[in-house]
Amino acid sequence: MDNIYQSIEILSKEKGIDPQIVLDAVRDAMLLAARKHFRTTENYEADFDPKTGAVRLYSVRAVVETVADPVTEISLPDARRFDSAIEVGGVVRAARPTDALGRISAQTAKQVIFQKVREAERETIFKEYADRVGELVNTTIKRVEGLDLVVDLGKTEARLPKREQSRLESYSVGDRIRCVIKIVDKSTKGPGVVVSRADGDLVRRLFEQEVPEIYDGTVVIKACAREAGERTKIAVSSRDRDVDSVGACVGMKGMRVQSIIRELRGEKIDIIEFSDEPIGFVTHALSPAKISRVSILDAAERHMEVIVDDSQLSLAIGKKGQNVRLAAKLMDWRIDIKSEEEKRQEMQNATTLNIGAPVSALMEYGLAEATVDALVRADVGSVEKLGSMTPEQLEALEGIDAEAVNQIMSAINGFYGQEYSGEYAEAALSEANPAEANPSETNPAESSPEVAENAASATMSESEAGPETVPAAPQEPAPASEV
Helix, strand or coil, rough: CHHHHHHHHHHHHHHHCCCCHHHHHHHHHHHHHHHHCCCCCCCEEEEEEECCCCCCEEEEEEEECCCCCCCCCEEEEHHCCCCCCCCCCCCCEEEEEECCHHHHHHHHHHHHHHHHHHHHHHHHHHHHHHHCCCEEEEEEEEEEEEEEEEEEECEEEEEEEEHHHHCCCCCCCCCCEEEEEEEECCCCCCCCEEEEECCHHHHHHHHHHHHHHHHHEEEEEEEEEEEECCCCEEEEEEEECCCHHHHHCCCCCHHHHHHHHHHCCCCEEEEECCCCCHHHHHHHHHCCCCEEEEEECCCCCCCCEEEHHHHHHHHHCHHHHHHHHHHHHHHCCCCEEEEHHHHHHHHHHHHCCCCEEEEHHHHHHHCCCCHHHHHHHHHCCHHHHHHCCCCCHHHCCCCCCEEEEEEEEHHHHHHHHHHHHHHHHHHHHHHHHHHHHHCCCCHHHCCCCHHHHHHHHHHHHHHHCCCCCEEEECCCCCCCCHH
């Protein structure tokens, strides 16, 4: 027991905790061991001797006038045998031997001390790392536990779970890796710090180290979307008009971004320019695909539709939908991508089924994109609803002036003119060729050979009589296919 104080000092320095916490833990352990060993209801106290560093155990009894419980109370005359100056209300402490504590009591004390030390260590770790979430740290792989890795942070250990590892990377014990602190939890079993190699903050921190313009705030990373081991998209913006945000991140001959790609073991990185306008932003976010046009379907729900050329559809979607998935995550919008042929087919089906077409369909008939956005904001989302409104009602909408009303009327006429042009052509064909329209009404000459022969002879006799006696026969219209 004489060297226990020195052991406490060494343990406190190793764990980085307050020695007083360890002292309190030892006191609690001694009291618990004493109660289990002596099996009495006495009150105990434990003290440290500052000179020798030994732990002293005492049984404590209160001084009272009338003793009700001899185990915990003592009369005043009996108490004055130990201390002549004691009065009622004081306490008498009697030393108890600590050497008498057995092996089981010692094991109990050891468990209590370890539990208190772990709780104190966890609290210390939480206070140190709680404010460092998202910070880039250098770690060393200490051991492998199943699919997870345990890394050394210096003062403590951290866990790198399988889900936070990149698919392209493999690790061995002793490797030095850079991670970001993701979670700090003092209530977990084992290490209370979780680090990550798959989080988007790792890319942010690496760019801050490699690009001075990002570190000093001239260039800002507005958003980052990542699928670890596959591809990352980051949107950057410059606060200085003379600084190119994308060029600053790429560096001369791509040196800056190549350094980050090497750190991420060859992961692809797309650097795009941020825009406050969703239409401009999605045009950059879906690169390298070229966008034909964009329609905002629901601004409140952040839902948009992107139309691309048929040859650009697979490029816009990406491998297994990766390009559009990262773009949607980067913008925090729901993005629907369709080809020109798909959009055309959708509009035809909507017309056939009498389903209201969106006002964005009028862009093909000359309606400006800004006018379409103004109509969507005013909750005029279909062509049918737009066509039922008067010019006065249209001018009352925000962002719609007289010129925009004229554009709307022209676009609606063009839309419905194309819709019904097929029906008008069919009706004209029926009028021009009634025989084809009604096959039951056949030519009398064709129905009977005798009638045909009589008609032919009558025609020959009329032609011999001269032009004065022949009345002008009505001229039949030419078939529609010959017009």
